[in-house]
Amino acid sequence: MSVYKEFLLLKRDMGGVVTLFLMPLVLIITVTLIQDSTYKKGNDVKIPILLVDYDKGNVSKTIFDNLNKSNVFSVVTTIDNTPITEAVAKEAVFKGKYQLAIIIPSHLSTDLQAKIDQNVQKIVSSLGFADSLATKSNAKLVSQKEVKLYFDPAVQLSFKSSVMNGIDKMISQIETKSIYTTFQEQLGEDDAKFEQKSFITFKEIVPKINNKDITPNSVQHNVPAWTLFAIFFIVIPLSINMVKEKTQGTFIRLRTNPVSNKIVLAGKTLMYLIICLIQFYMMVAVAIFLFPHLGLPSLNVEGHLILMSIVALFSGLAAIGFGILLGTIAKTQEQSAPFGATAVIILAAIGGVWVPVFAMPKIMQIVAQSSPMNWGLEAFYDVLLRNGTFWDLVPELFLLLLFFVVTTTLALLYDKKKRAV
Incomplete structure (x- = not known):
């Protein structure tokens, strides 16, 4: 009967119930669509960047070609059919019209080659090959060159770092190739071919299931994350209903019946746990059946659904325990609703x-270990991305269950103390 009472309370507020189920679905679809491109190696959305080339040499041509070949940037060299100058590029970027401008200085290619020639001549001369060298070029002082980067002040630091590292890598490759070529010319070995490919390469090793690579995508990250967010948002209606019972006198009438408070809370727990599981299965169904029609990857739950359901069950218990504690302590809806939303x-x-x-x-990494959402999220990741077993989930499930027990116990003790006073 306690469960049926909670059902009637929810039934009388159908607008709230629909919002409870509909808003998480809208949230997960919107966020996944926004973040999907960050998990793809190639996508149609490219960031336009300005390139001002004062060099007109091999270095600038290599940078231009590499940027054009990338799946991230589209290079813009003219605005309104007019070649871009540094002043124009600077103004456009600082006003937020473009995220990045690259300014390549004049004589970069020729001065780089001159500097390499000087260094190579010194080395081969010290080895006793001075007589066999080709005619030396006149030594001249070559000043250090500077490639300028203008960033929109609103872009993130990670974007700046990745761009600067990428350009630095391009120029380093050009320098390495020029050094090899210059050594070959200075030594007069026209037939000698130096291997210019990178000797050390990188290969990503990813987990496999049934000999298939597990490639992380936006769906595998967003479905668990925003499912947990939706589950914990039941704290708000649960705490509000408990406050209503106290302000309307329903709670006092319940206490006059020969039923302990534990039974009343058990009814709330069971009813809202059903809601949590319905939310979970609705979001999984959307990720499986609707996402492919929106151009998103489908969530692969093959062999994972049972473990995911267990994680959702324990996460729901943690959320309900928090909602019960908040509803017990709060005296008005104005206290429970804003605090519950902010806390979640x-x-x-x-x-x-x-x-x-x-x-x-x-410091925040340490603090994160105290969040029940972090426990639930890690458990979901263990299932979807790390191919974990039930025993791998036991630590996170134990913490979620302990959180439910502690919060519910505190709610019972607080209620008992309040009634004793």
């Missing part, structure tokens, strides 16, 4: 739903 957002923020935990400052 904070738990999501520090739990890794919005920003990965590894990208946080050290």
Whole structure:
């Protein structure tokens, strides 16, 4: 009967129930569509960047070609059919019209080659090959060159770092190739062919299931994260209903019946746990059946659904325990609703739903370990991305269950103490 009572309370607020189910679906679709391109190696969305070439040599041509070949940038060299100058590029970037401008200085290619020639001549001369060298070029002082980068002040630091590292790598490759070629010319070995490919390469090794690579995508990250966010948002209606019972006198009438408070809370727990699981299965169904029609990857739950359901179950218990504690302590809806919403957002923020935990400052990485959303998120990742078994989930499931037990116990003790007073 306690469960049926909770069902009637929810039934009387159908608008709230629809919002409880509909808003998480809208949220997960919107966020996944926005973030999907960041998980793709190639996509149709390219960032336009300005390139001002004062060099007109091999170095600038190589940079231009490499940027054009990338799947990230589209190079813009003219605006309104007029070649871009540094002043125009600077103004356009600082006003936010473009995210980046690259200014290649004049004589970069020729001065780079001159500097390499000087260094190579010194080396081969010290080895006793001075007589066999080709005619030396007149030594001249070559000043250091500077490639200028203008960034929109609103872009993130990670974007700046990746761009600067990429350009530095391009120029380093050009320098290496020029050095090999110059040595070959200075030694007079026209037939000698130096191997100019990188000797050390990198290969990513990813987990496999049934000899198939597990490639992370936006769906595998967003479905668990925003499912947890939706599950924990039941804290708000649960705490509000508990406050209503107290302000309307329903709770006192319940206490006059020969039923312990534990039974009343058990009814709330069971009813809202059903809601949590319905939310979970609806979001999984959307990720499986709707996402492919939106151009998104489908969520692969083959062999994972049972373990994912267990994680959702324990996450729901943690959320319900928090909602019961808040509903017991709060005296008005104005206290429970804003505090519940803010608390859930904070738990999501520090739990890794919005920003990965590894990208946080050290102190916040430690704080993140205290968020039940972080426990649930890690458990979901263990299932979907790390091919974990049930025993791999036990630590996170234990913490979620412990959180439910502790919060519910505190709610019972607080209620008992309040009634004793």
